[in-house]
Amino acid sequence: MTLDADMRDHAFRTMLRHVEKETTDEFTSVSTSEAVEYRDRETAALERDRVFGEVPFIVGHGSEIASPNEFLTRRLPRNNVIVIRQRDGGVKAFVNACRHRGAQLVEEASGRCRIFSCPYHRWSYDPSGELRTVTLDDTFGDLDRERNGLVELPVEERHGFLWMIDNAQRTIDVESWLGPEMDAVLAGYRIEDLVSVTPQSFDRPTNWKIMQDGFLDNYHVRYAHPNTAGKVLHTNKLALEDFGRHFWFLAARKSIDRFIGEDPASWDEGDIGKHTIESCFLAPNSMILKHATHVELLTFRPYGDDPGESVMEMRVMAPTTEATGLDQEAWDRLWAKNWKIMISIIHDEDFPILEGSQQAMRSLDAGTMRLGRNELGNHLFRRELERLVSIEPGET
Numbered sequence: 273m274t275l276d277a278d279m280r281d282h283a284f285r286t287m288l289r290h291v292e293k294e295t296t297d298e299f300t301s302v303s304t305s306e307a308v309e310y311r312d313r314e315t316a317a318l319e320r321d322r323v324f325g326e327v328p329f330i331v332g333h334g335s336e337i338a339s340p341n342e343f344l345t346r347r348l349p350r351n352n353v354i355v356i357r358q359r360d361g362g363v364k365a366f367v368n369a370c371r372h373r374g375a376q377l378v379e380e381a382s383g384r385c386r387i388f389s390c391p392y393h394r395w396s397y398d399p400s401g402e403l404r405t406v407t408l409d410d411t412f413g414d415l416d417r418e419r420n421g422l423v424e425l426p427v428e429e430r431h432g433f434l435w436m437i438d439n440a441q442r443t444i445d446v447e448s449w450l451g452p453e454m455d456a457v458l459a460g461y462r463i464e465d466l467v468s469v470t471p472q473s474f475d476r477p478t479n480w481k482i483m484q485d486g487f488l489d490n491y492h493v494r495y496a497h498p499n500t501a502g503k504v505l506h507t508n509k510l511a512l513e514d515f516g517r518h519f520w521f522l523a524a525r526k527s528i529d530r531f532i533g534e535d536p537a538s539w540d541e542g543d544i545g546k547h548t549i550e551s552c553f554l555a556p557n558s559m560i561l562k563h564a565t566h567v568e569l570l571t572f573r574p575y576g577d578d579p580g581e582s583v584m585e586m587r588v589m590a591p592t593t594e595a596t597g598l599d600q601e602a603w604d605r606l607w608a609k610n611w612k613i614m615i616s617i618i619h620d621e622d623f624p625i626l627e628g629s630q631q632a633m634r635s636l637d638a639g640t641m642r643l644g645r646n647e648l649g650n651h652l653f654r655r656e657l658e659r660l661v662s663i664e665p666g667e668t
């Protein structure tokens with residue numbers, strides 16, 4: 273068995289034990305938090321600079337800019353950016369601002385462009401970021417064009433995803449950020465062979481940590497989703513592998529119960545995929561959910577300096593029409609249905625609760641909050657965040 277297969281098999285056994293005995297993997301202790309952590313501007317500034325300005329995080333899937341000159345724009349915590357496919361197949365990222373007097377170059381969320389032409393005075397830039405045209409340059413005066421291309425930001429494509437560090441002063445190395453374990457897990461998913469379906473972005477009036485916590489939480493399933501997810505998934509049961517920065521875990525479908533007390537020879541990897549949901553938490557802000565047929569990505573990040581504003585992005589990555597043998601119409605129908613189920617739970621059931629949490633954090637006397645031993649994923653998210661925020665810029 274490969275390392276991955278061993279890890280899955282081990283977690284599956286652990287999960288069966290948890291289901292049988294009503295237990296879960298646990299953290300060592302209960303910890304506390306204060307409402308101020310979700311409404312304090314200084315904390316938000318530290319997270320923006322020391323987390324998103326220092327380490328790689330996912331901003332999209334490569335298939336969203338499949339051919340040369342295709343681009344997407346993103347509002348990241350520190351910069352509004354353009355990510356664009358280059359002629360040689362590589363990707364580059366730029367601050368979405370003209371070098372003349374700073375007009376926003378691109379308004380669209382995505383598109384295709386041979387030249388970025390500024391709407392204000394029509395300076396123009398190549399997809400590689402070089403300044404090409406300075407209008408009425410006889411009268412403009414001296415200008416070193418080579419030094420006035422778009423401001424470049426570090427971006428890298430790995431395991432099918434587009435990763436960035438939101439800081440022009442940094443260089444990016446996704447492999448070393450992931451570490452050998454998580455890098456191997458992602459390599460096994462072959463996400464680069466999938467295509468991104470319906471990437472969607474939600475502006476949420478909720479601190480990004482509250483959002484991320486909500487989706488790492490297996491304790492709420494039965495209580496907040498009694499008629500949907502709670503019917504098919506077990507509550508408060510995680511089997512988790514901690515890689516020290518990122519972590520991997522299984523949650524269980526109720527259909528797993530049929531294997532309780534069974535001989536391990538009675539299940540194979542296919543059963544593990546069918547009766548559990550395999551998830552990766554990629555510090556600082558992403559979750560990958562691996563299903564038997566597809567992969568989902570959820571990301572959370574702050575926007576601007578308001579601790580109460582965040583952007584959540586969701587996308588499904590699915591096998592191509594060729595790989596599934598479906599015609600386009602059937603393929604569209606299949607993923608539209610899948611998307612509808614996912615979105616209705618998140619939109620109608622999670623979002624209101626999480627938004628309410630942010631409202632609650634406005635109460636100055638809300639009191640100390642507690643995180644139980646059973647909320648292991650949330651503890652590990654917090655551990656990584658505290659570590660990053662405590663590091664001086666540039667020392668990661």
Ligand code: FES
Binds near residue numbers: 370391395
């Ligand atoms: S601000 Fe872009 S050309 Fe003037």
Ligand SMILES: [Fe+2]
Binds near residue numbers: 621622
């Ligand atoms: Fe939920």
